[in-house]
Amino acid sequence: MRFLKNPEISDYNDYGTITLIGNALETKKKYAIKTLTKLEADLMKSFSDLYQQRTPLSKNFIERSKRVMPGGISHNVHYFPPYPFFIKAAKGSKIWDVDGNEYIDLWMGHYTHILGHHPQVIIDAIEQQVKEGFHWGIVFEKQVEWAELIQQLVPSAEMVRFCCSGTEATMYAVRLARAYTGKKIILKIAGGWHGPNPDLSVGIKMPYEREESLGLFPELIQYTKTIPFNDIQETLQTIHQNRLDLAGIILEPVVGEGGFFPPAKDYLTMLRSETARLGALLIFDEVISGFRVALGGAQERFGMIPDLTTLGKVAGGGFPVGVLVGKREILERTSPERKGKKWEKILIGGGTFSSHPFSASAGLAMLHYLCDYEDEVYPLLESRGVKIRKDLQEVFDKEGVNAVVTGIGSLFQTHFPFERSVALDSPNAINQRTDIEKREVEFRLRMLNHGVHVMHGGGGLSISHSDEDIKKIIEAAREVAREMAQT
Numbered sequence: 026m027r028f029l030k031n032p033e034i035s036d037y038n039d040y041g042t043i044t045l046i047g048n049a050l051e052t053k054k055k056y057a058i059k060t061l062t063k064l065e066a067d068l069m070k071s072f073s074d075l076y077q078q079r080t081p082l083s084k085n086f087i088e089r090s091k092r093v094m095p096g097g098i099s100h101n102v103h104y105f106p107p108y109p110f111f112i113k114a115a116k117g118s119k120i121w122d123v124d125g126n127e128y129i130d131l132w133m134g135h136y137t138h139i140l141g142h143h144p145q146v147i148i149d150a151i152e153q154q155v156k157e158g159f160h161w162g163i164v165f166e167k168q169v170e171w172a173e174l175i176q177q178l179v180p181s182a183e184m185v186r187f188c189c190s191g192t193e194a195t196m197y198a199v200r201l202a203r204a205y206t207g208k209k210i211i212l213k214i215a216g217g218w219h220g221p222n223p224d225l226s227v228g229i230k231m232p233y234e235r236e237e238s239l240g241l242f243p244e245l246i247q248y249t250k251t252i253p254f255n256d257i258q259e260t261l262q263t264i265h266q267n268r269l270d271l272a273g274i275i276l277e278p279v280v281g282e283g284g285f286f287p288p289a290k291d292y293l294t295m296l297r298s299e300t301a302r303l304g305a306l307l308i309f310d311e312v313i314s315g316f317r318v319a320l321g322g323a324q325e326r327f328g329m330i331p332d333l334t335t336l337g338k339v340a341g342g343g344f345p346v347g348v349l350v351g352k353r354e355i356l357e358r359t360s361p362e363r364k365g366k367k368w369e370k371i372l373i374g375g376g377t378f379s380s381h382p383f384s385a386s387a388g389l390a391m392l393h394y395l396c397d398y399e400d401e402v403y404p405l406l407e408s409r410g411v412k413i414r415k416d417l418q419e420v421f422d423k424e425g426v427n428a429v430v431t432g433i434g435s436l437f438q439t440h441f442p443f444e445r446s447v448a449l450d451s452p453n454a455i456n457q458r459t460d461i462e463k464r465e466v467e468f469r470l471r472m473l474n475h476g477v478h479v480m481h482g483g484g485g486l487s488i489s490h491s492d493e494d495i496k497k498i499i500e501a502a503r504e505v506a507r508e509m510a511q512t
């Protein structure tokens with residue numbers, strides 16, 4: 026078990042990432058539908074046209090792809106208009122598309138490649154694994170080593186269970202919370218994303234009170250409810266209203282879908298003490314923040330131990346993974362050795378490819394590397410993250426573009442508020458007060474035209490992003506800010 030170090034729950038301004046220009050204004054543009062002026066439409070056309078001129082082969086691929094896959098993609102986040110570029114190769118901080126365009130990548134395999142694309146240490150592990158075998162559906166030693174290392178690194182990981190994705194891990198986490206406590210209600214952050222499993226497909230996009238999709242049981246919202254991130258009073262009120270049947274609270278301690286906001290001072294402390302007081306479980310979804318904002322994840326960084334934690338992404342070294350970890354007493358309840366009728370036991374543990382040998386060997390190699398070089402990796406990611414947020418903010422301020430750069434550690438995003446004076450401290454604030462389309466379409470395409478691949482206006486830095494790369498990203502953003510300022 027790894028000890029917590031540097032407990033560091035902070036208020037946002039400690040991170041220097043939230044810009045408050047005067048008093049916060051309530052925006053009236055909550056659900057405003059944007060109609061483009063002719064000038065805006067022409068300008069939109071020009072950067073979209075340039076993107077299309079640079080990516081004709083990708084256009085052919087997407088047309089072919091759409092004939093066989095809805096929208097041409099297999100994860101909605103892979104799609105953006107007019108169409109996504111198709112990748113051909115990747116190495117370190119760079120990717121190349123099928124048309125030969127080079128980009129500095131900030132998406133990094135959906136926040137997975139903390140060492141950059143195709144690091145040698147992972148290639149070696151996989152080459153070795155190919156020789157040893159690649160799927161047995163039988164337990165093997167590396168799986169145990171991988172679990173032991175996670176147990177050693179993640180403060181809450183007294184026991185470990187592997188699955189194939191973060192979605193599965195969060196699905197199991199809420200099932201376990203309900204089964205262990207014998208209660209039904211799960212609270213999640215409004216705007217929070219934990220994968221598309223039905224239990225947590227509530228309150229992701231605005232308006233939160235509407236169902237996220239056809240095909241979900243309407244009763245779902247009776248048992249999975251939302252709380253506003255960083256709002257202690259409102260959250261306390263919802264906890265109080267649901268106190269008699271509260272099974273657990275799940276949240277990303279650093280919220281990905283909207284800003285990578287760190288928790289406000291006392292927010293996590295309040296959640297920890299309220300769940301403990303009511304006999305409910307506190308679940309941290311560290312699928313993104315695990316092994317990234319610190320070796321032991323956000324729980325180590327903020328000095329707060331949840332009952333259960335879900336992990337993914339970095340944990341698998343670039344291969345499919347989900348991990349559910351937590352208190353021994355709770356996870357033991359899922360053991361197949363337990364006696365009893367099936368309805369007295371907890372079913373956690375399917376997945377033909379759970380703990381696949383490639384994921385185990387790549388994950389083990391990744392975690393060993395991060396462990397061995399912890400003192401170099403995390404300070405480097407931290408300092409580059411601080412620099413990129415600061416420099417980007419300066420560029421937007423200087424060029425007169427109303428943008429706010431948020432984030433923590435190596436993670437960052439850029440937002441375009443409708444008004445000048447807004448406080449951005451939650452997914453709620455981002456969804457209500459910023460122009461998401463401007464970020465997802467205009468800023469993304471303009472940055473791509475300048476050779477930088479951003480996601481949600483930013484991404485996750487890796488140790489392969491050099492000072493030179495950061496400089497190029499800032500220069501690209503400067504050009505883009507100038508273009509945007511002209512509009």
Ligand SMILES: Cc1ncc(COP(=O)(O)O)c(C=O)c1O
Binds near residue numbers: 190219347
């Ligand atoms: C915080 C969080 N939880 C869960 C998931 C789902 O993980 P996966 O895509 O591996 O199913 C994601 C995916 O991006 C995530 O960001």
